[in-house]
Amino acid sequence: MRKYAPCLMRRSNLSNLPAELNRFVGRGAEIRELQGLLTRFRLVTVVGVGGVGKSRLVVRAAAAAEKRYCDGVRLAELAPLRDPGLLEQALLDALGLTDHTRRPPREVLAEHLVDRRLLLVLDGFEHLVDDCAGLVRELLRRCPGLTVLAAARCPLRLDGEAVVPLAPLPEADAVRLFTERAAAVLPGFRTEDGGRVEGDDSVRELCRRLDGIPLALELAAGRLPALGVEQMLHRLDDRFRLLTGGTRGALPRHQTLRTAIGWSHELCTPRERLLWARLSVFVGPFDLEAVEYVCGGPELPADEVLDTVAGLVDRSVVLREETPAGVRHRMLDTVRAYGAEWLAELGDEERMRRRHRDWYMGLATWCELEWFSPRQAEVAACADSALPDLRAALELCLEAPEEAHLAQHLAATLWFCWVGCGRLAEGRHWLDRVVALEPGHDEARLRALWVLGYVAVLQGDDTAAVAALYECGEGAARTGNALAAAYTTHRMGCLALLSDDMPRAEELLSQALTAYRELGELNSQVLMGQVELAMAKVFLGEPEAAVALCREVREVCEDRGELWTRAYALYVLAYSAWTRGAYGEARELLGECIAIDHAFHDLVGLVLAVELLALVTAAEGDPAEAAVLQGAAAPMWEAVGLPLFGSGYFSAPRVLCEQRAGEELGAERFRSCVAEGSALPLDAAVARALSGRPLDRVPSPRGARTRARRGGRPG
Template identity: 85%
Template sequence: MRRSNLPAELNRFVGRDDELAELERLLGEFRLVTVTGMGGVGKSRLAARAASTAEKRYCDGVRLVELAPLRDPELLEQALLDALGLTDHTRRPPREVLAEHLAGRRLLLVLDGFEHLVDDLAGLVRELLRRSPGLAVLAAARRPLRLDGEAVMPLAPLPDDDAVRLFTDRAAAVAPGLRPAPEDAGAVRELCRRLDGIPLAVELAAGRLPVLSVEQMLHRLDDRFRLLTGGVRGAPPRHRTLRTAIGWSHELCTPRERLVWARLSVFAGPFDLDAVEYVCGGPDLPPDEVLDVLAGLVAQSVVHREETPAGVRYRMLDTVRAYGAEWLTALDDEERMRRRHRDWYMGLASWCELEWFSPRQAEVAACADSALPNLRAALELCLEAPDEAHLAQHLAATLWFSWVGCGRLAEGRHWLDRAVRSDPRPGSRHDEARLRALWVLGYVAVLQGDDTAAMAALYECGEGAARTGNALAGAYTTHRLGCLALLSDDMPRAEELLSRALIAYRELGELNSQVLMGQVELAMTKVFLGDLESAVALCREVREICQDRGERWTRAYALYVLAYAAWTRGEHGEARELLGECIAIDHAFNDLVGLVLAIELLALVTAGEGDPAEAAVLQGAAAPMWEAVGLPLFGSGYFGAPRALCERQAGEALGAERFRSCLAEGGALPKDEAVARALAGRRPVDGVPSPRGRGARAGLTRRSRRTAR
């Protein structure tokens, strides 16, 4: 994991030397510091700059959590887990996972834009600070958290000189050939003074320079002050100034730019051009003309463009978005636009699910991650109306690839539970959506080790499938029950259910990543029953299909089984090569289940190659991952056999003391470093015998059977 997830600065940081020094001083004396101030005053930018400067103080780095797009307080802990790069498949409360992770670390957590969540966030921050002595929190919002020990730093607007510097710097960026002339210095200073030195207002004014001179801006600003300053009763003068500056910039937009500004307010978090064209386009604005309008808003700093792993994305500052939302309400178009937004992201989710079974899997993962705030907004809208619960069920189920394949089980469980509870009536005309949500819920619950919830959801799904004649839902139910039996060490039942599900899939013509995963799960079952030949044949077929389709996620699990079989034949080189590809894929998709199983098997291969010390290090590196996956779920019985045998071999070769030391070395490795170490492929140590052929196979088989018993 990178030491910091702070975004790169897109333009020059201007002024604030005294404030930065004061903020650094406060961070040295207090564990909780909150920068407060009105919208647009520069709280987020100052906090990010101070965090970047202070990063060297925190050996475990700095993590930024942007909370402005989040609307559901129940996802607060999940937002922090995401920012920390933590994945947890267990049923432990997310707050407990956070506290355990932070307890022994020295880390700076930056929380930004939480005004609407302050009450819920305050309790979480209090508990994390109490349980994590090395944790410091730097917060930026319009309101403080009001906790004991909190140092509050109110942020004032820029002084005149810094405001002028900011205007000049931004003007040079938007209009290099139209910089204010020296004789305009007085007018620029007056303009910045009229804008009260509010950075957002100054930047918006600089964005008008290609269209208006400084003198023209001053005259127009006079007009807007007379029109708007009295429009917000009870608002502080500077709040009225910001509103005036935004309103003035709004007034100077073309009618189409104002229309798109209002419509863009329905987006939460980043959005792409395709989404804007669909959501904001219409008879009054053809989609093929949206790009030019959006470019105009970017040029005026109303919308910001950024590069992301998913490609080019756009976003609006929360203050600017809120202004657009007021206009959308005034236009009486909010409900229609929210529904268009919802419809686009339901379509995007369906596209992602289809493309998941293709060479675009990595692109789909990045796209879904970038779209997550907007997908949440779409789910919330579906859940607001009881008669649209089926849409929430459909969307939550469609996103199974993100919940399961990209390490978001806890969030998936949250939405699936809510969607299923929102319409508990069976027998409606929307049975298909509900049945789909039920078997996906059962799948997620199985992977979380919640057997009771899994059985309840799958039992209801099976009954509903039989009642409605939905053979596909019945096949998925049988599949997930087989998966539950596999993880419960009931191999004969797992073999029977998984075989039956695969027959049903073939009869129905169903082929996708989940179907192939069922074939891999059947292969695992056969491995544990001692039928290696059948297991290898099943996984070779999966690998070939994945090769043809460009599918990588399921391919990784097939490689794991093939590597397991190669190890039992004493073919360590082949096993290492297979596991290397498997680990790289699992790490790319943040699939901790596949990753930890592969690393533990690689540890056993490494011990067999004659390097017990490195095997113990890899074994130790797997331990923190098991905490997130849930050791009792995948770590006992048949799945635990490689760990038990590696522990025996490496422990005997190294001795108890050195074995424990190597385990501790591996346990201290961050996940990224552990993966890099696993992929490095160290050479065997001379002089240590390597078990080969039948001896290796027999040792594992006997051990796995003893462990299972």
């Protein structure tokens, strides 16, 4: 049984706090209080009603405290998360970690944080409070340098927790916030310092009536293009009596916020109200195409959705933002929850959730097809942006036993997200759940089984891989599913390759490729099978055959615009070039390979390429730089799981580089250079590999992805 190291791979940027889009107003005393508490407590939780400004405050306080934490500040936004089983994965994502191993994510988190001084900001966990409390308790106990700053509607109730209730803004700050936001949406609206506006007494009265709740004030400011302050006061009087019922025993501030949002709702047109309710089924960012499909209908024609969305943006109900996947929209959690209540009142929740599920199943299918195309980088960014809603679609499928086949189909269709975009652990989570469902539709189940086998192979979990692939093979034989049989053979060949059984790998991979040709199957996975066969051949001393296979793959990839598999073909070609002593050719091939792997955050391909580049560098006569690159690969191996690719044939470049560079540098200098490389964050390590010199900062690979315009997608 193999043992695996935890994921310790992180990027250069020590903070992922969002940039402020408008000026922060007030809260000076609260920020100073939080600064003081963070020096005395390791867990500080800001609590308060929705819309009171908890999220903005903790982000501001965390940014002010950032210099105290040598390992940075990381924000985990938990409001979109619905599955408690993904809580640890959400924190891994927030920390910028990638884990390809099969270790429990909680262990990975603890081992990463155990010797670091870091501030972790948790926002919006009230719906997961019990699970979150257990995780935070364990991390704080095991990681003495960790401090947690949290924001939610309720505390975690843990020993040592400092709880800070957040009150609404005092009148002066409330007026300042309102007038600043008003000036932004209504040219000519002047602040108090700039002169009277409709009577400052009216502004102060409005702020008092809204209890100084920032969200309510911002919503009110957003209404100014349509209504004056006096008109808003008059309408607010009417709406208090109409909308303050709420739940029995609700706090007045909850009622006030509900009134403010409900009043904003009443000011919307009927179509805007209907769209607001329907948009509540989206968990994360959404684009216009998704809204047109999910929310359109006889009452809201698709050709009028754009104008209706624009109206909600103008009213500050929907927010517009630029993402690596393009323009997206989203709703604040409080606003979305209000819309969800109206959707339930309309009796349309189930239908909207199913339309949402159907859209994201279609999106997943489109992404899988376009993965084998020039849009591959765009697909990766799209899947990353859509992940919260893809999770929601999976959860809906899992709720109904009769729809098990849909859950299996969706989890399997997302193989490119799990394998190609560095999300093996999450993929394993979903695949384990869907194959545990009662057997039903054979085709969907067989596909989920071989994808599970694929993920388990890459995690080094041989037992689970063999079990899934054996069941898939039996099912394929029973039902006559030749394609499932071919994929089963392929993945068994991949398992043999990673187990250093090259003759068996060559046999199985050859069989799978023959079956693919007979079936007319051609995609990234088929090409990867050809690359894997080339790896087996180069390790068996057949470099010419390996080169021929990879050149063919390279040509197909260039013709189709495929990048991910192309990178692995480049690796094998570089390996062959190194064996021939063509070091310049090998370096050029590896440079392209590393750039692609880094863009897709594929640590498996990346670490193999960096280690081979280290050996090439040593062969070129620069043992010190070779040792630095060797050291830079070490944290990547810990993320991948060193024993998975770390013995036998795959370890040869590392062993040879260590011998060659170690002999030329001497043991002490070699260790020093390796330590220098090991200390490099991921982005800096890649920059060093590509340029030969250290860079302080390079762009995030996900942010650098292509932002090509997307065409039509299946719904």
